[in-house]
Amino acid sequence: MHIKSYKRLMIAVLTAFILIAATKSDDDYFEISKNLRIMSSVYEKLNGFYVDEVLPGKVMKTGINAMLKSLDPYTVYISESEIEDFRFATTGEYGGIGATIKIKEDQVIVSELYKNSPASKSKLQPGDQIIDIDGIKLKGKTLDEVGNLLKGAAGSQTLLRIKRKGNTIEKKIVREDIQIPAVTFSKMISEQTGIIKLSSFTQTSSKEFKEALVKLQEKNIKKLIIDLRSNGGGLLNEAVKIVNLFVDKGQLVVSTKSRIKEMNRSYLTQELPLAKEMPIAVLIDEMSASASEIVAGSIQDMDRGVVIGNTSFGKGLVQQTKQVSFGGQIKLTVAKYYTPSGRCIQKLDYSTGINSNTIADSLVQEYRTQNGRVVTDSRGIEPDVSIDPSYYSTLTEKLLFDDYVFDFANNIIDEISDSINPSTFEISDSMYRQFCNYILTQEIKYETASNRLLESLKEAAIKEELLKENMTIFVKLDSVFKTNIERDLDKYQEEIKFFLENEIISRKHFHSGRIEAALKYDSCVIKAQDILNTDSIYNFILGKK
The missing domain is CATH 3.90.226.10 (2-enoyl-CoA Hydratase; Chain A, domain 1)
Incomplete structure (x- = not known):
């Protein structure tokens, strides 16, 4: 099986051996020679006797990756098929529609648009579910697979079928060279x-x-x-x-x-x-x-x-x-x-x-x-x-990571003016109450660090036969540390509002709007301004006489 593949592999190995050996001492020459022969021999036995068919490219790439991984996480092999992704990492440029996507419950969801991108010009919206691309259904596909379908040469056209608020819509989008700004x-x-x-x-x-x-x-x-x-x-x-x-x-x-x-x-x-x-x-x-x-x-x-x-x-x-x-x-x-x-x-x-x-x-x-x-x-x-560093409540993290903030913004974005100012926009109390009412219908379960510690303490008390005689104390602790979503929505209102505002602003002013909106809460930026505005402190920190 795969005799030609095996021969090609051995030719490549021997060529590498000759090139490497030309730059090494006699001792290195022997060690390289020995190990390349061992690798050749091992692969020959796999090729000839392994129970299942061996795919030469896959086996060798796995071996190369493992070899490089043993050195450091930054030394990697980039195959020909991965060159385009590597080029994007160094240039920030690719051919595509200018949108980011995510997988949610096996659905491909548009998460954000780049300013002035083909996706933005075609009125694609965050929250849109992409059903298929050029007739290829997306159910079960990975993010990389979907991303590759969306990418293509500038000037080429792609047809997206999307679902938005129960309606199915088709979008013809002409790809462009997308330059992600540094x-x-x-x-x-x-x-x-x-x-x-x-x-x-x-x-x-x-x-x-x-x-x-x-x-x-x-x-x-x-x-x-x-x-x-x-x-x-x-x-x-x-x-x-x-x-x-x-x-x-x-x-x-x-x-x-x-x-x-x-x-x-x-x-x-x-x-x-x-x-x-x-x-x-x-x-x-x-x-x-x-x-x-x-x-x-x-x-x-x-x-x-x-x-x-x-x-x-x-x-x-x-x-x-x-x-x-x-x-x-x-x-x-x-x-x-x-x-x-x-x-x-x-x-x-x-x-x-x-x-x-x-x-x-x-x-x-x-x-x-x-x-x-x-x-x-x-x-x-x-x-x-x-x-x-800033830390947020468990509830806030739950609302963000499980897309409750994202989904709410999708539902109310049509009510928001396009002319909102990222620096000054604030959601009203009535809109926050609307968000709270939406959250209370979702049966959200979350656990705080205090909850987890209390449960661990209960387990220890049971093992040590101390729970029964201290039941009154544990009941009191339960009442103090039990999660209460209505209480927490009020307690953490300020930080939840920040993320709601930030999500809404991004729909009107893209990623730069997010950054601008966050400035007034940014402790690093505030501290930097204080230091820059006080010459004596600035000079003292830098050790200037």
Whole structure:
């Protein structure tokens, strides 16, 4: 069975062996030779004697994935069929209709639209159920499968059959090149302060960021907040270019070090800055990673701005992609990066494989910023000013994650004016009562942490034969900690209203509307404005004399 496939596989293995061996010492040559022969022999036996038919491509891809996974989570094989998704990750561009979807109870639901996208222009709406695409029924399909059906070359047409409030509608949509913006929001938020929200580091990030900064400067901003929260990173060069907007030409932003000499590089700023003297605050959180940490870390090390928020993710590794046979690529870790003070902020040690460990406290070293402030390595970027993360009630989380807020917005959105202002819109008390009445008809069950602890205490009391004699106490505790949805809808009204307003605003002003609406409640943004507006505090944090 599959003799030709086996021969092709062995030719590929031997070719790889020759290429690798050409760059290795005699000892490595022997070890590579031995293990490739073992792999060849194992596959030969599988091919000849395994009880079921062996699919060569599937087996080998599983083996490759397992091999790379043993190194670190960032070293991966990208097959030819996955190249388009990888390209999207680096460019932010794809051919499609410009809508996000989710699966709910085996139904494909439109969850959000991109501004000025084909989906938006065709009046597709969040909450629409997509029944089929070009005659292909979607029941039972995965998100990836549905996504692939929606994607296609710009200019091509797709026919969607959707269900909306019990009615079936057909939508003909012409696909376009969809560019997901790296800068998802920028605005002047006070007389002197602007904010730029950067969501990714793709090929257009520095260009978009510069354009946003120039527009804000034209409005005479004197201070800037750079929001890198939930930005998982991307292209290193784009991070360097963004830092360059705020520091002199010729400044070291980041350096990379590797066992391969050619990978050892220093990245210096190449242009004159646009805002050399402008006070800045950089917002980070635990999801700010990689290129985000390069920006935040270099700004911190140069004492160029104040870093505010929560400790970042801690990814101090650099990846590159290399072409492999048959149109695939391998993205592999080639170096560690170091901020200007000389620290590597990588939190996890992968030197022993995927079963990583946090680097021990005893190995953490101190470094100094330009003004002499102490910073450390191996712990991500620790903010200059920490902000306690926000936590929401169990009921609020239930209403969000189970789409009760989403569904309610679908039901009442026609009652909302298109001209609502994201900064000032608030739902009325009567609309909130309408929402509460809707929720009370849904038979929602939820459990708080207090409930769970009380149940654990009861179980322990039963085992220790203490429940009966303390029944009065447990009855009292039950009355205190029992979930009461009417009480909780009133108690947590403020946070529930926030999410209702945010969902409604997104239908009229898209994702940027969500961000704008959240600003007035955002503790990191509020703190950043306070610091930027008080020169003495700003200078004190940065260690300026």
